[in-house]
Amino acid sequence: MAAQAITGHVDWKSDAMQARRRARYAADRRLQIYGMVAIFFALGFLAILVGTLSFTGYRAFVQTTATVEIDLSQADIDRGDLMGANWRNIVRDALRQQVGDIPRSDQRDYFNIFTSSAPFLVRDKVIADPDLLDGTARFSIPLSDPLDQLAKGQINPDLPENQRRVNDRQIEYFNQLQAKGLIAQPFNWGLFFNADSRFPELAGLAGAISGSFWALLVCFVISFPVGIAAAIYLEEFAPKNRLTDIIEININNLAAVPSVVFGLLGLAVFLGWFGLPRSAPLVGGMCLALMTLPTLIIVTRASLKSVPSSIREAALGIGASKHEAILHHILPLSMPTIMTGTIIGLAQALGETAPLLLVGMNAFITSPPAGIFEASTALPTQIYIWADSPERGFVARTSAAILVLLAFLVVMNAIAIFLRQRFERRW
Amino acid sequence: MNMLTDAAVEQKLHSTSNEAAIKMRGKDVTVHYNGKQALFGVNLDVPEQQVTALIGPSGCGKSTFLRSLNRMNDTIEGCRVGGEITLDGDDVYDPRIDVVELRARVGMVFQKPNPFPKSIYENVAYGPRIHGIARNKSELDQIVESSLEKAALWSEVKDRLNEPGTGLSGGQQQRLCIARAIAVSPEVILMDEPCSALDPIATAKVEELIDELRENYTIVIVTHSMQQAARVSQRTAMFHLGYLVEEGATDKMFTNPDDKRTQDYITGRFG
Known part of the structure; x- marks a missing residue:
């Protein structure tokens, strides 16, 4: 056999060779099947989740x-x-x-x-x-x-x-x-247009939805500019040394910190020190911003890095200064990816419960907040409150609220995917 | 003995000034990348309104030298340039030098056409706009038109200035990049293998263009193609392993080089 191989005469038709090829094809198919099983598994659980929620929740929609x-x-x-x-x-x-x-x-x-x-x-x-x-x-x-x-x-x-x-x-x-x-x-319009109530027949999500809206707005207004500025500095200006390495590692660590910790921080600092109003979307949004920030920095850095250096060189090569190269060329080109990352980060923040519980956004509040300083709940904390309520009607309403939350998440992620497909540039 | 040397020096000086004024001069240029030396004491003069070709096998340091001329190496982490590089007698690595002005005066065209993903007009207008060269829109329009004209692209794109520059063919894109460089009225244009990503017809057009541009600009071109160096340049410098092997008039370099390595390289024995 060895002599055969050295001389270059390989008997491709021999039984051993054919069996070997068959085994390789079988391995290909096995790998494919593993993947399909995994996807089936994941989709199955998703179907079970949505199915049970719909089954218990549909009654709340009338x-x-x-x-x-x-x-x-x-x-x-x-x-x-x-x-x-x-x-x-x-x-x-x-x-x-x-x-x-x-x-x-x-x-x-x-x-x-x-x-x-x-x-x-x-x-x-x-x-x-x-x-x-x-x-x-x-x-x-x-x-x-x-x-x-x-x-x-x-x-x-x-x-x-x-x-x-x-x-x-x-x-x-x-x-x-x-x-x-x-x-x-x-159809139970009250589910969307009523605020919370002790009576299930009147309880709705208006307060929670607007509370979540205000909190996300605060979260966006804080984390978006800060995240982009930090990412630009780290990616474009910061020297590569031990200090920036430590900063980078810590940002990555921060992204993995459990959100309840950010809630405790918010409780101690924003409520305790700054004396900001309890249960307000302002404070909830600030906690969510802390949580979103590392994700946003990581996403922005990655997207800045993905702009090919030829664009940077083109700008610098005709005498653009550093800020011009960044603000006129690199940042606009990475914006679609940054927006996608931001929306996904906000979607994550929308579903976040623990920090909001700690800053008191799980209070019982019967009118929607008119601004970021008024006490309110948010969608996930409203679900938490309703899930805890003894009345029978809240069982279905809890599921319905979860479905509403999921719908918002789906819409946000769909927007993110749309932006990515529509505007992202492949180099 | 002494007299003879002096006379030789004088004659050399005389002949240089006779040929052309020196636009840029590299004196004992060394470059290190993260402590690894890439260029060893290169002395090279770039005469005004001529095309100087830098040739040599891959990794010989010719692109490194080119990028040192307008300090594009500054953008590379860990790159250190030693020696002296002058533009009209001023050291470009002097801390007082304004790198933005330097890069406007010493423009650059890259290996791969890299138009901005914006319209053709915006690509050319960007440089004049950031430098505040045009006082109003019509002046800017004029600059765009004349730059595209000088880059031999105007007739092809004048009806679609608002279309994206990235939609042009490779050769057109490269000429657009040349127009973009011209638009800020540089004195020197550095070209880093400008035709390596182009087909032969586009290459011929760009080469023709380079020959025309010589009238107004000083050009330094890095190329892998011996024929291209022979066709477009008046002076050629041969690099090998970070050293400048020899430099001289292109006709002489290609017919009667002094150094054996140059001869081996241009005859295709290595590289």
Whole structure:
């Protein structure tokens, strides 16, 4: 054999050679199959995650309501003082009229079918549109959580009465309302436009979404310029010596620091020292910025490095100064990659919970924040709060909130991918 | 004996001044990259309004020498230049020298065409703009046009000045880079193997252009092609292993070189 190889005569058709080639092809196929199995595995888990979330969460996207007509022209309302009218009685009278006579002993159970905030809903609608006072208006009143669950089939009416959260009389009245065609299950816009509430039927994500928005805005405003400036200095100006090596290693380490540590830092420094307002998106955003910064510096440095040196030389070669070469040529060319990295960093920050918990963004707050100084929650902390709430309705809402968060993440990552595909230059 | 030497020196000085004024001069130039020496005491004069070709096998230091002339070596970490390089008698490595001005006066064209990924117009206008050479838009337009014209590219691109420079063919891109260098009115143009990435037809065009540019500019060109050196240059310098082997008029170098290494190299025995 050896002699054969040396003389250059190789018998490619021999059995041994053919078997060897077959084995090599088989190895190729095996490698491919491992990869496919791995992808199948990963996709499978993703499907399970989204599947279970959708299965528990889809009910939160509709809300059982009762359509109630209220004749406001007959009601005792002072047009100059809409806030002061006795909305509770007005609404209760209207609700009573929807079914026949209700014994006094049943009234409490009956009113509990509807959300306890019904008077405020009606009041706010009228204040928004005073013309409603001229006649009979229709209001869509959400049912309270137990009845909502009943309507969604989550409570079994065949159970003994003492084992369910709705009693027989409530079921009876509910059936009456349904028979009159007053019960509907429209899309639950409140999930997006209401702030948090103790009552699941009213709880929504508006506060959390705007809180997350403000926090991310703060995070972006801080980490983007600082990250780019740091990266430019390290990549373009800093001498390569021991000190810059240490800085580089520490930036890489910082990227791996658990986010809860940044939360503790924020708690100690931003709240403790600086005395910034607790639960504010400002502080949450600052913690997130600390967390995003190392990632952003690393991404920016990599993208600056990926601009070929010929562009730098071209600029320097016609007498551009260093800042001109960087700001006119290198930075614009690496911007798409930097933007992609920034969006992915922000998406990471959007899902980050631990630092926000530590700076108090898990408070119970019933109005969306109007700015970065007002107390608010954020999407991940809202999920945390709801997951902790005992009411049945929050189970579905937690899943729905997770789906909303995932949707935001998907959208952000899609934008990042789009930017990369559309603008990134291959050298 | 002594008299003779003096006379020889005088004659040499006389003949040099007769041929052309010296634009750039390297005196005992050494270059180290991170402690590794790449150039050993190179003495080379670059005469004005002539093409000086630097030839030699790969790694001989000719590009290193070229990049020392406009301090492009400054951008390389760990590069140290010793000796003296002068432009019109001024030391370019003097700390008081303004490197931005130097690089505007000593322009450079690189091996691989490297237009900015911007429009053709912007590529040429960029230099005049940062140096504030044009006072207004029409002056800038004029500079762009005349630069492209001098680079023999105007007729090909005048209708598509707003198209990206990277969309041109390789040869056009290289001429665009030459136009970009010309636009800041340099006195010297350094060319680092400007045709190595081009096909023969594009190469011929660029060579023709180099010959025309000689009227207004001093040109130093690094090339791997003996024929190119013979075609475009008036003076040739042969480098080997970091040393300047010999330099002289191109006709003489290619017909009757003094050094055996030069002869071996130009006849293709090594390199």
